[in-house]
Amino acid sequence: QSGASDLQTEADRLAQRSICASLARKFPGITIIGEEELPSEEVSEELIEEGHCEEILKKTCPAQYTGIKEEELVIWVDPLDGTKEYTEGLLDHVTVLIGIAYEGKAIAGVINQPYYNYEAGADAVLGRTIWGVLGIGAFGFQLREAPAGKHIVVTTRSHGSALGNDCISALSPHSVIRVGGAGNKIIQLIEGKASAYVFASPGCKKWDTCAPEAILHAVGGKITDIHGNPFQYNKEVKHMNSAGVLASLRNYDYYASRIPSTVKQALVP
DSSP: OHHHHHHHHHHHHHHHHHHHHHHHHHOTTOEEEESSOOOOSOOOGGGOOOOOOHHHHTSOOOGGGTTOOGGGEEEEEEEEESHHHHHTTOGGGOEEEEEEEETTEEEEEEEEETTTTTTSOTTSOOOEEEEEETTTEEESSOOBOOOTTOOEEEEESSOOOHHHHHHHHHTOOSEEEEESOHHHHHHHHHBTSOSEEEEOSSOOBHHHHHHHHHHHHHTTOEEEOTTSOOOOOSTTSOSBOTTOEEEESSOHHHHHHTSOHHHHHHOOO
């Protein structure tokens, strides 16, 4: 196990160095908060990404964001979301999350799935990038709604608890999907494989939810803590989402209304 977790932390660190150093070079005034401690040493040039995505630059920046200064943005980075699954070879659960927040709100996000299609054979295109900006929309995937009238709950694979199970039963789901990674769970919602994402436990962090939140909100979904409070992403905020997660693409109020009071009492924001 220590071999697997060493591999995971090394992959984490390399990915984070690459993302954070590349962003810091292009946008020196921005605050970047990553899962791993930021490198103080010089990052080798081969880890620096200088390019940009033409597809994104073709879009018009929403008017409310044109005057933003670099110093007003906070970028939340999870270099490897679904690390446990990564070490177990469940590569489709793995995502790289980069979320952009302004005035404490998630306004843009990138979910990269580096191993997307890894089981589809040698000719398949490996990997994909899903991205979204409030006021523009979300791209890189096919938006689908879960089957009408079906309550399919996606939840944690590795952090199960009695409280979490009580919370899920209260939603009377037709089925429950257990997968790793917050990024991956939001993908289940926007691709219509699940109708609600529920996590009645403190383990999730701001870098897990910032990018997925922006993408979900860009297509009309909603994500909050178990009490219905929006997440705050300003740089002073604590990193833990200690009151869990509740999200859906549609019918958010239905799921929110069924969260048991015992669960709410147990999870203090």
